[in-house]
Amino acid sequence: MSSPETSPYKDSEASPHGETRATEWPLWEIFIRGQHGLSHRHVGSLHAPDAEMAIKNARDVYTRRNEGVSIWAVEASDIAASSPEEKGALYEPANDKVYRHPTFFDIPDEVGAM
Amino acid sequence: MYAQMIKSTGQGVKSLDEMEPDERAFQERINAGGKIEPKDWMPEGYRKNLIRQIGQHAHSEIVGQLPEGNWITRAPTLERKAILLAKVQDEAGHGLYLYCAAETLGVTRDDLTRDLLSGKMKYSSIFNYPTLTWADMGAVGWLVDGAAIMNQVPLQRTSYGPYARAMVRICKEESFHQRQGFDIMMKMANGTEAQRKMAQDALNRFWGPALMMFGPSDADSVHSAQSMAWKIKMNSNDELRQKFVDQTAPQAEYLGLTIPDKTCKLNAETGHYDFAQPDWDEFFDVLRGNGPCNTERLEARNKAWDDGRWVREGLLAHAAKKRSAKLAAE
Ligand SMILES: [Fe+2]
Ligand SMILES: [Fe+2]
Ligand SMILES: [Fe+2]
Numbered sequence: 346m347s348s349p350e351t352s353p354y355k356d357s358e359a360s361p362h363g364e365t366r367a368t369e370w371p372l373w374e375i376f377i378r379g380q381h382g383l384s385h386r387h388v389g390s391l392h393a394p395d396a397e398m399a400i401k402n403a404r405d406v407y408t409r410r411n412e413g414v415s416i417w418a419v420e421a422s423d424i425a426a427s428s429p430e431e432k433g434a435l436y437e438p439a440n441d442k443v444y445r446h447p448t449f450f451d452i453p454d455e456v457g458a459m
Numbered sequence: 460m461y462a463q464m465i466k467s468t469g470q471g472v473k474s475l476d477e478m479e480p481d482e483r484a485f486q487e488r489i490n491a492g493g494k495i496e497p498k499d500w501m502p503e504g505y506r507k508n509l510i511r512q513i514g515q516h517a518h519s520e521i522v523g524q525l526p527e528g529n530w531i532t533r534a535p536t537l538e539r540k541a542i543l544l545a546k547v548q549d550e551a552g553h554g555l556y557l558y559c560a561a562e563t564l565g566v567t568r569d570d571l572t573r574d575l576l577s578g579k580m581k582y583s584s585i586f587n588y589p590t591l592t593w594a595d596m597g598a599v600g601w602l603v604d605g606a607a608i609m610n611q612v613p614l615q616r617t618s619y620g621p622y623a624r625a626m627v628r629i630c631k632e633e634s635f636h637q638r639q640g641f642d643i644m645m646k647m648a649n650g651t652e653a654q655r656k657m658a659q660d661a662l663n664r665f666w667g668p669a670l671m672m673f674g675p676s677d678a679d680s681v682h683s684a685q686s687m688a689w690k691i692k693m694n695s696n697d698e699l700r701q702k703f704v705d706q707t708a709p710q711a712e713y714l715g716l717t718i719p720d721k722t723c724k725l726n727a728e729t730g731h732y733d734f735a736q737p738d739w740d741e742f743f744d745v746l747r748g749n750g751p752c753n754t755e756r757l758e759a760r761n762k763a764w765d766d767g768r769w770v771r772e773g774l775l776a777h778a779a780k781k782r783s784a785k786l787a788a789e
Contacts, residue, residue, distance in 0.1 A: 369567060370774070
């Protein structure tokens with residue numbers, strides 16, 4: 346994934362990240378689905394002027410060795426991401442529902458596999 | 460290596476006790492083998508160091524296309540030409556994976572490019588040497604990619620997630636690079652007398668520069684100690700260089716070629732090859748911009764950037780036009 350909200354690279358004329366310059370192609374995040382039925386997986390990012398070119402570039406950059414049969418390109422600025430500071434609160438509801446895991450229940454051995 | 464002489468804060472490594480809570484949690488996570496991801500808290504020095512290191516690595520992949528690109532049109536057969544083309548295209552890909560990793564640290568692609576083109580950021584010294592004959596394509600794949608692999612394999616375990624993932628992709632592709640180079644060397648070394656001489660001459664010219672790729676000894680460097688504590692450097696320069704010599708010397712012997720170093724032989728006591736240090740004055744001179752091809756390489760990159768400008772701007776204008784046409788139709 347890309348784009349932390351951080352200060353630009355100190356020693357250069359960088360614009361704050363996420364704000365592309367008028368002359369810089371936007372950043373696209375690339376997702377690829379391989380041959381074996383798994384879901385699309387994030388593989389990296391690239392720059393392209395539009396979605397069509399993003400997919401063409403993704404073919405050259407990320408599938409030179411048959412890594413995929415389907416490509417998704419999403420403009421990086423369109424991705425909403427959870428923030429690491431919320432980690433605790435965000436996942437708390439999952440932590441206190443241990444009964445969602447099958448191991449919560451003791452099934453006697455005589456019952457057999459379940 | 461592809462990133463040479465990276466300087467850190469220079470203040471030496473802090474102990475866990477000397478750190479503020481944020482930094483301590485960060486360091487403990489690294490010590491435990493955890494990964495740092497783009498949005499996580501990180502010390503400013505870690506971020507800056509990584510931008511320099513990954514940026515320099517990316518620039519090396521990109522500039523590294525030039526010495527090999529030099530022979531694409533003159534490859535001896537159509538097959539060799541197709542293989543070399545695919546190899547050079549991979550290097551472009553490596554540069555792109557790495558720029559994309561660097562961008563997650565809050566630097567833009569154009570900033571990195573601009574700093575390369577102005578000469579402010581460096582690339583590996585090895586790419587400032589010329590490729591004079593077809594045998595050099597063999598020597599580059601065998602020795603230069605071989606040396607790069609030594610450093611890149613451990614970096615797959617580096618602490619910064621996006622960097623580690625880029626390295627995994629790169630390492631998958633590198634062994635093709637080294638093997639195609641060795642294959643060229645085998646052909647040349649077993650060919651006519653003239654071809655064998657060419658192969659020997661290529662080894663003679665690339666041996667020292669390949670050893671220099673690992674950088675001077677950093678046994679006492681505070682910068683390296685910090686980078687190692689942060690796990691953005693996994694081995695010392697000397698350690699990797701020794702590994703490289705140990706791996707390469709027997710391969711040279713197999714080819715029937717002679718390493719241009721009379722002291723290079725297996726030491727029965729240590730189990731490692733002894734070898735002479737390369738010419739470090741030459742190394743520093745190349746870093747200062749005085750290698751045989753520094754000017755030519757930077758000129759080629761600047762020309763590519765300038766000549767490509769109308770394409771970058773034209774495609775952007777076309778995309779904007781298409782977008783507004785689509786909006787109007789809705
Ligand atoms: Fe590479
Ligand atoms: Fe390379
Ligand atoms: Fe390579």
